[in-house]
Amino acid sequence: xxxxxxxxxTLGTLSALLAIVTPEVVLADGAxxxxxxxLLLPIIGLVLAGGIGLLTRWTLWQPLVSLVLLFxxxxxxxxxxxxxxxxxxxxxxxxxxIAFWLxxxxxxxxxxxxxxxxxxxxxxxxxxxxxxxxxxxxxxWEAITRGANVxxxxxxxPSAIGTQLANSAPILWADFVQTFIKSVIPGYVIGCLAxxxxxxxxxxxxxxxxxxxxxxxxxxxxxxxxxxxIMVMWFGFDWQSKAAVVVAMTFFPMLVNTVAGLNAAxxxxxxxxxxxxxxxxxxxxxxxxxxxxxxxxxxxxINSTLALIGAIVAExxxxxxxxxxxxxxxxxxxxxxxxxxxxxxxxxxxxxAFYGVLALIERGVTFWHPSVRGxxx
Amino acid sequence: xxxxxxxxxxxxxxxxAVVQAQNxxxxxxxxxxxxxxxxxxxxxxxxxxxVSFIGPSGCGKTTFLxxxxxxxxxxxxxLRINGQTPENARKDRAYGYVFQAPALYPWRTIEKxxxxxxxxxxxxxxxxxxxxxxxxxxxxxxxxEKKYPWQLSGGMQQxxxxxxxxxxxxxxxxxxxxxxxxxxxxxxxxxxxxLKLWDRTKKTICFVTHSIPEAVYLSTKIVVMSxxxxxxxxxxESNLPRERPLDIRETPEFLAIAARVRxxxxxxxxxxxxx
Numbered sequence: 001x002x003x004x005x006x007x008x009x010t011l012g013t014l015s016a017l018l019a020i021v022t023p024e025v026v027l028a029d030g031a032x033x034x035x036x037x038x039l040l041l042p043i044i045g046l047v048l049a050g051g052i053g054l055l056t057r058w059t060l061w062q063p064l065v066s067l068v069l070l071f072x073x074x075x076x077x078x079x080x081x082x083x084x085x086x087x088x089x090x091x092x093x094x095x096x097x098i099a100f101w102l103x104x105x106x107x108x109x110x111x112x113x114x115x116x117x118x119x120x121x122x123x124x125x126x127x128x129x130x131x132x133x134x135x136x137x138x139x140x141w142e143a144i145t146r147g148a149n150v151x152x153x154x155x156x157x158p159s160a161i162g163t164q165l166a167n168s169a170p171i172l173w174a175d176f177v178q179t180f181i182k183s184v185i186p187g188y189v190i191g192c193l194a195x196x197x198x199x200x201x202x203x204x205x206x207x208x209x210x211x212x213x214x215x216x217x218x219x220x221x222x223x224x225x226x227x228x229x230i231m232v233m234w235f236g237f238d239w240q241s242k243a244a245v246v247v248a249m250t251f252f253p254m255l256v257n258t259v260a261g262l263n264a265a266x267x268x269x270x271x272x273x274x275x276x277x278x279x280x281x282x283x284x285x286x287x288x289x290x291x292x293x294x295x296x297x298x299x300x301x302i303n304s305t306l307a308l309i310g311a312i313v314a315e316x317x318x319x320x321x322x323x324x325x326x327x328x329x330x331x332x333x334x335x336x337x338x339x340x341x342x343x344x345x346x347x348x349x350x351x352x353a354f355y356g357v358l359a360l361i362e363r364g365v366t367f368w369h370p371s372v373r374g375x376x377x
Numbered sequence: 378x379x380x381x382x383x384x385x386x387x388x389x390x391x392x393x394a395v396v397q398a399q400n401x402x403x404x405x406x407x408x409x410x411x412x413x414x415x416x417x418x419x420x421x422x423x424x425x426x427x428v429s430f431i432g433p434s435g436c437g438k439t440t441f442l443x444x445x446x447x448x449x450x451x452x453x454x455x456l457r458i459n460g461q462t463p464e465n466a467r468k469d470r471a472y473g474y475v476f477q478a479p480a481l482y483p484w485r486t487i488e489k490x491x492x493x494x495x496x497x498x499x500x501x502x503x504x505x506x507x508x509x510x511x512x513x514x515x516x517x518x519x520x521x522e523k524k525y526p527w528q529l530s531g532g533m534q535q536x537x538x539x540x541x542x543x544x545x546x547x548x549x550x551x552x553x554x555x556x557x558x559x560x561x562x563x564x565x566x567x568x569x570x571x572l573k574l575w576d577r578t579k580k581t582i583c584f585v586t587h588s589i590p591e592a593v594y595l596s597t598k599i600v601v602m603s604x605x606x607x608x609x610x611x612x613x614e615s616n617l618p619r620e621r622p623l624d625i626r627e628t629p630e631f632l633a634i635a636a637r638v639r640x641x642x643x644x645x646x647x648x649x650x651x652x
Contacts, residue, residue: 275472
């Protein structure tokens, strides 16, 4: 472990130094700006000090030193752009990027090692690694699209998407209301409630169990999204047809999961209810529904992503001139790719928030389940 | 089929009998043919008895207890609980049942678990509070009302399940190897607690076990059973005093009863099955 850390630190520091030295080659065809020259010395100092610091046994400060080193290498990217290392896309630019990647890796490794060994508390520091990882991906994306001159139609830089997000906020908000608030939420609520109620009916009636459940399993295997054009014909162009698609998509996962969940209570727990001469509804409310909780929440979480997919794709088949799916399909046609990406970003945030809220409620409601409390059964 | 009356064990008047079984039989149909779980069982349990059912696995002791509780239906003979059919007795909430596992609902706190039968039977809030407090005191679990079952040890969980069975004050307590999963130290402790509880509440207790010392220590009457088909081979009346300290297990009287139980098990060829 320590050995790998040293290799990472050495490699990262060396490639950072290499990136700083490379300008001499590049500078042959153009003088560097004096400001860029001045920037050079403190960065060299920072990188050298950091690299040496990492090779010592001074373990307590290693995550911090790594962070400083990472910060220094991140500075080199705009530094490279500013001129001391030549043009965007030059050898020094890519060298800086490699150094940046290695040092980020180094930082994440050391931080997770420090948390694992108990040198740092887990609360709070635990979120730093995923945040660093996400930011690094964004920086790499930005640097590669700029450095390699990727055409914006293929893949716009994150900064361009960010600008578009800010500039077309009213459009994006209207699309969000149309798709998420008007189609997803009502469709999701109706679909999940209907699935739950029908599951209880299926469980009560042997006839429905024999007749409806095989059809339910068959239907859940169908690509429901194929019915979207029919729903548009039935319910019109506005949000009602999209909500109907969402109802159809969310109904069967809830039905199948709840039917399974209602059988989750053990025979000894049911016998107990029988010894109390409890009625069907008492057994359902006090035993079988609570025991089905983990299954029901599983369906709710699956359905949260299905609902968003369903509503967006259904809008491809006809919609008033608003909505996330409409914006994506017309945006691609007009080559307004950064708007499409902005829409995708909104959908991703909305979908994650939806899922996250459900996961939080699940933790509160099924706190007793071994998978939540982290204990044995 | 016709039902013959009196046998060797049904001496006293039927009016006092809490459980009365006559020629009771139960056959489970399975894919490889019928399995005879109970055959020609005759037994009378009187009010205030502490009856242990002992025998190797497959002897039908649990099945007999479940038949009393109307969780299984007999296929022949008659069974009366307080003079009623088992189904009516169950609907009358005539008994509390303690299973092999605590079967506490993990989403309910200990006090809410004890309140479960009270909620189902429609007791008022004030009554519930009073009975929860009384029964948790009885099993020495005061102070753990707000804990969840998975926060307690196995012995405490089983005590909570006994409290739950006592909460609605049925006169008959059916216990199916309640301490089977616990270690011997905890089991000894709970056994002496159970005896005190039986003495205090004057309940009738049917107790399934496969431990000879446990059966002899607890019971006023020991029913020895043997398998294939499940049947009663001996009924032993214990003459030990009601007050029983743990060291009664070293006395000659105790050892004599234990020897008789062991002989009964051997006579039923039970040991061959347990290897």
